[in-house]
Every structure is written in structure tokens, then in C-alpha cells.
Amino acid sequence: MSGAKVRVAVNGYGVIGKRVADAVALQDDMELVGVADVASDYRIRVAVERGHAVFASDPAAGDEMDAAGISVAGTLDDLLGRVDVVADCAPKKLAAANKDRYQAAGVKGIWQGGEKHELTGYSFCAQVNYTGALNRDFARVVSxxxxxxxxxxxxxxxxxxxxxxxxxxxxxxxxxxxxxxxxxxxxxxxxxxxxxxxxxxxxxxxxxxxxxxxxxxxxxxxxxxxxxxxxxxxxxxxxxxxxxxxxxxxxxxxxxxxxxxxxxxxxxxxxxxxxxxxxxxxxxxxxxxxxxxxxxxxxxxxxxxxxxVVPETIDCIRALTGIEPDGAASVAKTDASLGxxxxxxxxxx
Ligand SMILES: NC(=O)c1ccc[n+]([C@@H]2O[C@H](COP(=O)([O-])OP(=O)(O)OC[C@H]3O[C@@H](n4cnc5c(N)ncnc54)[C@H](O)[C@@H]3O)[C@@H](O)[C@H]2O)c1
CATH class of the missing domain: 3.30.360.10 (Dihydrodipicolinate Reductase; domain 2)
Known part of the structure; x- marks a missing residue:
């Protein structure tokens, strides 16, 4: 972990990913380094409006983003080189396929409930089993x-x-x-x-x-x-x-x-x-x-x-990166930030 803040990427800026990105940006112990996606329509243009750096999850998507006037900060691999943890909120199965990529980049990974328990071997709900996720490489926030x-x-x-x-x-x-x-x-x-x-x-x-x-x-x-x-x-x-x-x-x-x-x-x-x-x-x-x-x-x-699942994903970031060893403290911090x-x-x- 470098610096005081955990550096976070969100891959897949859809229903869950856009909310997770906004919630990460609210945390004083996290930095949202960027969001990645394959879309180039209004959905990802909102990320630009919100000041998020936008990365292309695949090369073809980067070309389409360029054509749509979206300033592309780099590829997903570029983004992975700058973060400690990625919250993968891409559609189920597509997200699971990224596991080797995250492992190779030395980045911790969080998946969503569309994936199976076996992908990470740890299914997370903050108030139930935060402690068991401490310092793990991977976890799945349940559906x-x-x-x-x-x-x-x-x-x-x-x-x-x-x-x-x-x-x-x-x-x-x-x-x-x-x-x-x-x-x-x-x-x-x-x-x-x-x-x-x-x-x-x-x-x-x-x-x-x-x-x-x-x-x-x-x-x-x-x-x-x-x-x-x-x-x-x-x-x-x-x-x-x-x-x-x-x-x-x-x-x-x-x-x-x-x-x-x-x-x-x-x-x-x-x-x-x-x-x-x-x-x-x-x-x-x-x-x-x-x-x-x-x-x-x-x-x-x-x-x-x-x-x-948005507050759960925020707590899961704290658990995996170990920046907050106490689950109740993380839940309280997340809850205060979101209201x-x-x-x-x-x-x-
Ligand atoms: N929607 C829900 O109610 C809900 C609730 C809880 C959990 N989940 C889970 O969250 C995960 C994401 O679901 P969602 O509803 O946010 O999906 P979504 O379809 O709303 O968003 C997925 C996003 O990923 C992008 N994407 C597509 N292919 C990609 C790729 N190859 N790489 C990167 N990004 C890509 C899409 O453009 C889209 O912006 C799934 O595991 C789902 O089961 C969804």
C-alpha cells in the first residue's frame, strides 16, 4: 500500500460500478484513481462530468471512446498499474475472467454477487464476516x-x-x-x-x-x-x-x-x-x-x-487492504459518509 490513502479502480461503470465509484470518492481514506468500461455513450460520459479519469477496458472500446470525444486516460492495464485494489462491477462472468489479470498486476480484487463463491473463496457481508476478509487478495460482495x-x-x-x-x-x-x-x-x-x-x-x-x-x-x-x-x-x-x-x-x-x-x-x-x-x-x-x-x-x-451492496463494497476495500482492522469501525465510517x-x-x- 502506498501513501495514506488506498488507491482504488472501478471496472464496469454500470448500475453498481457508478455508485461504488461515487462512494469511494466520498471516503477520506481512499482515492478513486479511475473507472474503466467499454461503453462510450451517456453512461460513461457521466463519469467524465464527475471528474473521474476514464480508462478503456479493451482496446476497441478505447477507439470508440476517442471517437465519442471522451478523453481516455489509458487502458485497464494502465489503471491496474496505479492502484492497490479494483472493484470489478462488470457483468457477471466477464468480471470473473479478469482474475488472472489482477493477480498478474499484484492488485487485490473485489467482485459482485453475479459471480460464484468459488471465484474468490470468500463471500462478504461487512457486519457478518469483515474480520475473515482482512488482508485477503480477493473477495466477493454477495448479491x-x-x-x-x-x-x-x-x-x-x-x-x-x-x-x-x-x-x-x-x-x-x-x-x-x-x-x-x-x-x-x-x-x-x-x-x-x-x-x-x-x-x-x-x-x-x-x-x-x-x-x-x-x-x-x-x-x-x-x-x-x-x-x-x-x-x-x-x-x-x-x-x-x-x-x-x-x-x-x-x-x-x-x-x-x-x-x-x-x-x-x-x-x-x-x-x-x-x-x-x-x-x-x-x-x-x-x-x-x-x-x-x-x-x-x-x-x-x-x-x-x-x-x-455499495456500502459493503466500500467496507470490503478496507478489509482487503487492511487499512481498518475493525469491522464495526469501517461500517460506521462508511455509514457516516453515505448518510x-x-x-x-x-x-x-
Ligand atoms: N443491478 C443489480 O441490481 C445488482 C445488484 C447487486 C449486484 N449486482 C451484480 O453487480 C455486477 C454488475 O451488475 P450491474 O447491474 O451493475 O451491471 P450493468 O450492466 O448495469 O453494468 C455493467 C457495466 O460494465 C460494462 N462492461 C461490459 N463489458 C465490460 C468489460 N468487458 N469490461 C469492463 N466493463 C464492461 C458495461 O458497459 C456496464 O457499464 C454483476 O455481478 C451483478 O450480478 C447487480
Missing amino acids: CNTTALSRTMHALHRRGWVRRARAVLLRRGTDPWESHANGMINTVVPEIRVPSHQGPDAQTVIPDLDITTLAGAGPYNLSHIHFAMVETTRPVSLDELRDALWDEPRVAFVRAADGLVALNSVIELMRDLDRPRGDMWEVAVWEDALASDGREVYLTFQVHNEAI ITKTFLPATT
């Missing part, structure tokens, strides 16, 4: 759904309450930026495989969590919603459940009684709060939908897929 399951189930699991968890995940059909091209209309597409991959994926973060998930995708693009039913090892009261979730970082309550009755109203709240891109980095748990019947507890929560909260409307709550 949006797995991050949400890890955070919420960790609140219960670390208290020894989980006998068996089951969750139903209704995923967004596509992301807003590409909804002219992808998506579905007037339907829901169930995943046929049971368990859906998110349950086993959560076990890469919390290995002894007994969890089964079912999933499907619907014709909306504002985020995902999960319904979790957790059989407990002893009767857990509603107050205990509420307190456990309140104590868990990056979990915040919303209430239908406040008019936050659906995915769209919660996202509208994020916009009204002037959050960048209307992002919600927290898992939003409906406080007035929490329930307990003495045998099981029940949770309903919203997962803003475009944003939730992550326990309650979205503190003045009236």
Missing part, C-alpha cells in the same frame, strides 16, 4: 438479495434464535436504466429450482444458517421485496424481534402507517430525502408488518438492489 438476507438473519442468528428460516423473494423484473430493452409485462416468472440460489448463497456468509428460499420476478423495477418466516429456538416476542433488528447495522424500519405502503412509496421517500439517485443502502423492514406467534417470527422487507440511517424520518419519529 443484493443475499446481503439483505444476511443482514436480517444475522440479527436473529447471532442471538441463537434461528431454528429454520424460510423466505420468499419477489425480485424486480429489470433495472430502470435498461427497462426499454428488458423486463416483463403483466406476469410473474417463478424460479423453478427450490431452494432458489439465494438461500445457499446466504450460507456462504452464515454457514450454519438453516434457510430455504423460493423466488420469482415481477413486472416492476423499483427494488425487491422479501417475506421471511423464521422458526425460532424459543418464543421470541415482537419487542425482542424489533430490538434485535434495531441493533443490527444497515437495517432501518419503515411503517405502512406513515404512508409507506409499498415499494414505490419507500423509493419516493428516498427521492424526497434527496438521496443520490434515490438510493436506499439500508434494508427497509416494515415495522408494522413484524409478527410473532410464539413459534415463528415474520418479517417483510424491501431491498433496493441498485444500492444495497446511512436507522430511521429515515428522525425529526418526526
Whole structure:
């Protein structure tokens, strides 16, 4: 590591990469050296507007960027020569193929949830397993759904309450930026495989969590919603459940009684709060939908897929580079920089 700040590259400036780049730029212990991509349209021109140095992830892309009037600072290999760590946010599988390149350049690498656990052998969720990632060369920040399951189930699991968890995940059909091209209309597409991959994926973060998930995708693009039913090892009261979730970082309550009755109203709240891109980095748990019947507890929560993994990626940078040995300190630092909260409307709550 050179100098006081960790030097960071972002490869793939899409839904996740552009948010990670902005978040890195906010950290006082990190320097965003540049972003790399293959696009040369408005998406990468925004990076120029934000003052980020733009690199071409492949030579043909560099030519296209030149032709589009984008000042290209170099190739991805040039960028790798100037950084300590790269957050690879390129599409799944394409990103995985870069591993040898990062290894050869002596650069630490972080991948996103589209990749398999086996790529790095370490699946990361800051509040669960930060310490195990310290000074590793590679890690994978788990997907949006797995991050949400890890955070919420960790609140219960670390208290020894989980006998068996089951969750139903209704995923967004596509992301807003590409909804002219992808998506579905007037339907829901169930995943046929049971368990859906998110349950086993959560076990890469919390290995002894007994969890089964079912999933499907619907014709909306504002985020995902999960319904979790957790059989407990002893009767857990509603107050205990509420307190456990309140104590868990990056979990915040919303209430239908406040008019936050659906995915769209919660996202509208994020916009009204002037959050960048209307992002919600927290898992939003409906406080007035929490329930307990003495045998099981029940949770309903919203997962803003475009944003939730961004703070995790920032913490993963600190863990891999070892600049902050204490996970709780990293989480607190990241949360302060982004404005992550326990309650979205503190003045009236
Ligand atoms: N979108 C989500 O909701 C979401 C949530 C959590 C995790 N993830 C994961 O994050 C990763 C990135 O997903 P995304 O949704 O940001 O994708 P995206 O399609 O929005 O962005 C990918 C970016 O990579 C660029 N790119 C394409 N080929 C490239 C190459 N060869 N080299 C470098 N850049 C290249 C694209 O131009 C684009 O800007 C995936 O692993 C995905 O599973 C996505």
C-alpha cells in the first residue's frame, strides 16, 4: 500500500460500478484513481462530468471512446498499474475472467454477487464476516438479495434464535436504466429450482444458517421485496424481534402507517430525502408488518438492489487492504459518509 490513502479502480461503470465509484470518492481514506468500461455513450460520459479519469477496458472500446470525444486516460492495464485494489462491477462472468489479470498486476480484487463463491473463496457481508476478509487478495460482495438476507438473519442468528428460516423473494423484473430493452409485462416468472440460489448463497456468509428460499420476478423495477418466516429456538416476542433488528447495522424500519405502503412509496421517500439517485443502502423492514406467534417470527422487507451492496463494497476495500482492522469501525465510517440511517424520518419519529 502506498501513501495514506488506498488507491482504488472501478471496472464496469454500470448500475453498481457508478455508485461504488461515487462512494469511494466520498471516503477520506481512499482515492478513486479511475473507472474503466467499454461503453462510450451517456453512461460513461457521466463519469467524465464527475471528474473521474476514464480508462478503456479493451482496446476497441478505447477507439470508440476517442471517437465519442471522451478523453481516455489509458487502458485497464494502465489503471491496474496505479492502484492497490479494483472493484470489478462488470457483468457477471466477464468480471470473473479478469482474475488472472489482477493477480498478474499484484492488485487485490473485489467482485459482485453475479459471480460464484468459488471465484474468490470468500463471500462478504461487512457486519457478518469483515474480520475473515482482512488482508485477503480477493473477495466477493454477495448479491443484493443475499446481503439483505444476511443482514436480517444475522440479527436473529447471532442471538441463537434461528431454528429454520424460510423466505420468499419477489425480485424486480429489470433495472430502470435498461427497462426499454428488458423486463416483463403483466406476469410473474417463478424460479423453478427450490431452494432458489439465494438461500445457499446466504450460507456462504452464515454457514450454519438453516434457510430455504423460493423466488420469482415481477413486472416492476423499483427494488425487491422479501417475506421471511423464521422458526425460532424459543418464543421470541415482537419487542425482542424489533430490538434485535434495531441493533443490527444497515437495517432501518419503515411503517405502512406513515404512508409507506409499498415499494414505490419507500423509493419516493428516498427521492424526497434527496438521496443520490434515490438510493436506499439500508434494508427497509416494515415495522408494522413484524409478527410473532410464539413459534415463528415474520418479517417483510424491501431491498433496493441498485444500492444495497455499495456500502459493503466500500467496507470490503478496507478489509482487503487492511487499512481498518475493525469491522464495526469501517461500517460506521462508511455509514457516516453515505448518510446511512436507522430511521429515515428522525425529526418526526
Ligand atoms: N443491478 C443489480 O441490481 C445488482 C445488484 C447487486 C449486484 N449486482 C451484480 O453487480 C455486477 C454488475 O451488475 P450491474 O447491474 O451493475 O451491471 P450493468 O450492466 O448495469 O453494468 C455493467 C457495466 O460494465 C460494462 N462492461 C461490459 N463489458 C465490460 C468489460 N468487458 N469490461 C469492463 N466493463 C464492461 C458495461 O458497459 C456496464 O457499464 C454483476 O455481478 C451483478 O450480478 C447487480
